[in-house]
Amino acid sequence: MPDRAPQPVERQLPTEESRDLIALVRDMIQREIAPRAAEEEEAGRFPREVFTLLSESGLLGLPYGSEHGGGDQPYEVYLQVLEELAAARLTVGLGVSVHSLSCHALAGYGTKQQQADHLPAMLGGGLLGAYCLSEPSSGSDAASLRTKAVRDGDDWIINGTKAWITHGGVADFYTVLARTGVEGPKGITAFLVPGDAEGLSAAAPEKKMGMKGSPTAQLHFDGVRVPDARRIGEEGQGFAIALSALDSGRLGIAACAVGVAQAALDEAVSYASGRRQFGHPIADFQGLRFMLADMATKIEAGRALYLAAARLRDAGQPFSKQAAMAKLFCTDAAMAVTTDAVQVLGGYGYTQDFPAERYMREAKVLQIVEGTNQIQRMVIARHLAGPESR
Template sequence: MPAGIRRSVERDLPTEESRELIALVRDIARKEIAPHAAAEEESGTFPRAAFRLLSDAGLLGLPYAAEYGGGEQPYSVYLQALEELAAARLTVGIGVSVHVLSCHALALHGTKEQRAAWLPGMLGGGLLGSYCLSEPTAGSDAAALSTKAVRDGGDWVLSGTKAWITHGGVSDFCTVLARSGGPGAKGVTAYLVPADAPGLSAAPPERKMGLKGSPTAQLHFDGVRVGDERRIGAEGEGFSLALDALDAGRLGIAACAVGLAQAALDAALDWAAERRQFGRAIGDFQGLRFLLADMATAVEAGRALYLAAARRKDAGLPYARQAAMAKLLCTDNAMKVTTDAVQVFGGYGYTSDFPVERYLREAKVLQIVEGTNQVQRMVIGRHLLGPEGR
């Protein structure tokens, strides 16, 4: 049975250009991505063709400068495009979010020469990126990185292991955070590393409960040599670059979570109208209507919060606290909405004949990536009670 009718969401779009952009994204998502999602997730097929299509359409660099091949769209518009992609297939939505994250350091902190040399291929040249921050013993504790970068003449030699890397083994380039100096946050530097660099290899992908079409793997750096021209920002500046990127990345995950929750709500609404018990559609029963009302409210609340945070970013205002709040609320809501969607379907929802069981499995990871939701609460609390809050 098909996933159901995808409902058009009322979008908050400031210009005719942005409205046309979202219409294009929605068209691609419905015609090219959604029809293959269930089968390709079941087989663990990586949707490289979909990413090439999105690159050709100019959709892999929406928030970045047009001068280098980006879409130069406000973050609030980019996130709504991301939501559309995630509603069609989370593997694609989260893949675009990670790719945009992997371009962040170069696009915002690279020199003009660096941006001119590499950004066009990254934003519109069919390339796909990985973001290499986490390690086997350093996840959200980015200041505890142990991957080393040692100077050797005009080069840097990188050694160590990165873990939980989305697109690990299939990406074309990596933004890598490595320790170039002493302990702590001030000893970390960012590098742009081509994925085919000698000494860089990928472990077998992790076996995950969801997002099976999105490879997640360790990357091993065994004396990987890169020129100093591939260092992004100043030596020791990598930690602040990473935190800046993660704030933006959390908004991407929030938008993906809302897209997934919207897909689950759509499926539940279709089923409630079609499924009949006791001589009438199950959607006629008050108990089920209340459940659907709560699901719809959670989706709308998450969307409003991520858009509010994105508008602060677009306006140049501090938004780290709001990004953490959006990531926390949207992903917790996605977990609840997908769980309730399975409940609406009853026994059928627990089978792979319908998409809601996949949505439930996929929602769980969103509470973990880009910093667990417990870490988001720490971030929010720090902003409320730390020097920023006072």
């Protein structure tokens, strides 16, 4: 059964321009994304042409400055665009979030010359990015990464393996964190690596339970030569850059989670309103009505939480704790809401004839990526009670 376009959500948008932007996104979703989402996900097809269209429409650089081809949009607006895209197809919504994450280091820490050289193509030139922090032996403990970059004159030689890379093998550029010094967080440096660099190769994509249209793969760096002009920030500053990017990226994941949950609720309400048992639509029965009410409440609470964190970011105030809270709450809510949506549809919810089972499979990964929800609890607790004593 093909997916319907997401039901319009009443948006909290600050300007007429942002309202027009959401209208543009919704029109694109109805024409280009929603009609083929279920079929292409089942086939494991990566929609590169959709990302090209998003780039041409100015939607891949929304939260960045217009001087380099960005959209000059506040995070409050950008995240609501992500929610709309994720509700239609998580592969697209999460893909835009990952691309924005991969641009963060250069936009925030690159030199003016680096930004002028690379950002226009990254933000609006049809390029697609990926973010390379995790490794086979360092996931949550990212500071223990082993990929090394060794200085060779005016170049760096990178060797190692990155894991769980969204867009691995299809990206045009990679923001790569590699060890250039001592063990621990102070010995890590960030680099901007072209996707066609000699010595860079991708393994076969992982076989995942959800998001089959989004390639996730290991990347192997075998003597990849990168000029020092592509080093982002100072030597040893890479881990701080990575953490800064993840704070913003977690808000992207939160918005995507709310989008998936909203799509699941829409499906559950539509089904419950049309399905009749004992002479009545099942939506008339109190037990099911209460379930739908709880699902809707979780979604509204999650949306309010990620928007509040986004407004702090837009105001230049600290938002790390709120970003962790939003990522934790919204992704847990998405898992609960999509599970309940399958239950509302009963046996049909467990079949691929309806999208509810896909939403449930997709929601699970959002509790894992960009810091597991256990890590989010550690981040929140650190803000509340300080670092742990060992």
